[in-house]
Amino acid sequence: MAHTADTLPHLMLGPLPKRLVTEHRIPLDLIPVYGSNVVGISEVLKGLKKLRERLRAEGKEVPVDPVTGRGLPLGVLPPLREHQVQAVQSFVKDGTSLSGTLDAPPGFGKTFTSLHIAKNGPGAVLILVPTTIARDQWCKTLRTRGVSTFVLGEDRVFRWGENGAILATYWLMTTKHTALSDQLSETLSKVLTVSYGTLILDEVHKVPAPIFSTVCGMVFRQTTIGCTATLVRSDGKIADLDTLIGGPVRFSITYDALTEQGLFPKVEDSVLSVPMHADFADRMEDGAFNKQLLTTLNPNK
Numbered sequence: 001m002a003h004t005a006d007t008l009p010h011l012m013l014g015p016l017p018k019r020l021v022t023e024h025r026i027p028l029d030l031i032p033v034y035g036s037n038v039v040g041i042s043e044v045l046k047g048l049k050k051l052r053e054r055l056r057a058e059g060k061e062v063p064v065d066p067v068t069g070r071g072l073p074l075g076v077l078p079p080l081r082e083h084q085v086q087a088v089q090s091f092v093k094d095g096t097s098l099s100g101t102l103d104a105p106p107g108f109g110k111t112f113t114s115l116h117i118a119k120n121g122p123g124a125v126l127i128l129v130p131t132t133i134a135r136d137q138w139c140k141t142l143r144t145r146g147v148s149t150f151v152l153g154e155d156r157v158f159r160w161g162e163n164g165a166i167l168a169t170y171w172l173m174t175t176k177h178t179a180l181s182d183q184l185s186e187t188l189s190k191v192l193t194v195s196y197g198t199l200i201l202d203e204v205h206k207v208p209a210p211i212f213s214t215v216c217g218m219v220f221r222q223t224t225i226g227c228t229a230t231l232v233r234s235d236g237k238i239a240d241l242d243t244l245i246g247g248p249v250r251f252s253i254t255y256d257a258l259t260e261q262g263l264f265p266k267v268e269d270s271v272l273s274v275p276m277h278a279d280f281a282d283r284m285e286d287g288a289f290n291k292q293l294l295t296t297l298n299p300n301k
Contacts (some may be wrong), residue, residue, distance in 0.1 A: 049217075076145040077115055083253065083263055084113045090251040091117045091225065099247030101204055101226040105255040107264065110227040111141055114200050121223050123197030125165045128173060128215060130203045135167050138202070142167075150191075158187045166191055170212045196221040204228045207244055208237035216244045274300050 080088060091098050097120045104110055118125045129135045135151065142149040142165050150158055152168035168191070177185055199219050201207055204226030207216065216224070224245045231249065232238055242248050258264040276284070277299050283289045 076147060077112055077119065078145075080113065080116055081109065081263070083258065083261070084109050084116070087113050087251040087253075088116050092120050095120060097121045097198065097223045097225075098250065099224040099245050100250035101228065101231070101241060101245060101248070103228055103231045103249055103252040105229050105253075105258065105264075108229075108253070108258070110229075111138065114225045114227050115142075117225055118198035118200060118223070121197040123222070124163055124194055125198045125200060126191075126194070126196045126219055126221065127165060127167050127200045127202065128170055129167070130170055130206050132169060134202055135169055139167055152187065152191055153184065156183070156187075158190050166194070170206065170215060173215050173218065174211050192218060192220075194220070197223065199224045201226045201245070204241065204245070205230055205233055205238060208233060208235075208240045213240070213244055274298065276300065 087102055087104070091100060091102070097117050102110055102114060102117075104113075115125070127138055129138060132153075139149055139151055147164045148162060149165045149167060150163040152158075152166065153172050172184075173188075177188070180188065196219060199221040201215075201224065205228045206212055207226070224247070226241065226245050231252070255264060259266050276295070280294045280298055284291050284294050
């Protein structure tokens with residue numbers, strides 16, 4: 001059963017303005033709302049867990065709130081190149097986006113490809129990234145394309161229904177919530193009450209880490225897309241991604257394959273050996289100094 005604006009379950013505590021009730025600000029009937037304030041993060045997460053269990057037991061779809069998230073405006077994204085079209089087709093079946101991982105080298109265009117996949121689904125898009133630098137790059141891309149974007153930790157006022165995309169770092173989503181300021185904690189609570197159409201996980205190979213993996217259980221969404229250029233981890237936990245994301249690696253291509261297709265330039269490389277300076281070599285032998293640092297500072301370079 002798919003929910004519409006008229007059937008989205010909700011529970012509002014206390015009298016609310018008619019506008020808020022009719023717009024169904026949040027689609028979660030297990031998260032109490034009073035006035036303009038949402039209860040604490042821990043209560044939000046408990047509510048999400050109970051709602052997931054209930055929907056699973058009843059065999060229902062995850063509801064996407066048509067008011068909370070407007071989705072990505074059509075036509076604002078650049079047209080795809082041939083190899084990107086192939087990637088999108090791997091994630092879309094009968095017009096519906098599927099969860100999974102996109103594995104492609106830098107320069108492939110994973111940002112726009114994942115957004116095109118997300119465009120096939122309803123509701124807002126939540127994008128999680130490992131660093132503030134990556135967050136700012138995504139933000140610039142989205143805003144220059146006309147997508148209303150909220151950046152958690154930078155923008156101060158979050159209003160339901162005003163954003164096509166919400167951006168945050170893994171750290172901010174998973175840090176100990178009692179360490180956040182009252183305002184940031186309240187904003188995060190509101191962000192978590194959104195039922196998203198798509199969750200995009202940038203540098204998704206980082207997600208199996210013990211702390212970052214908890215984010216997959218925090219976000220209520222229909223589809224999850226993971227993007228990475230390095231689908232490998234030294235701890236072997238990369239195998240956990242299929243379960244965390246809810247889908248397999250749906251598209252994977254190497255730099256060499258793109259080069260053979262004429263899509264990437266061919267790179268020629270050579271190795272040059274530089275002898276270690278005699279004084280530095282002596283220091284490396286006696287073990288008194290950091291070998292990596294001595295190698296980096298080798299004056300013969």
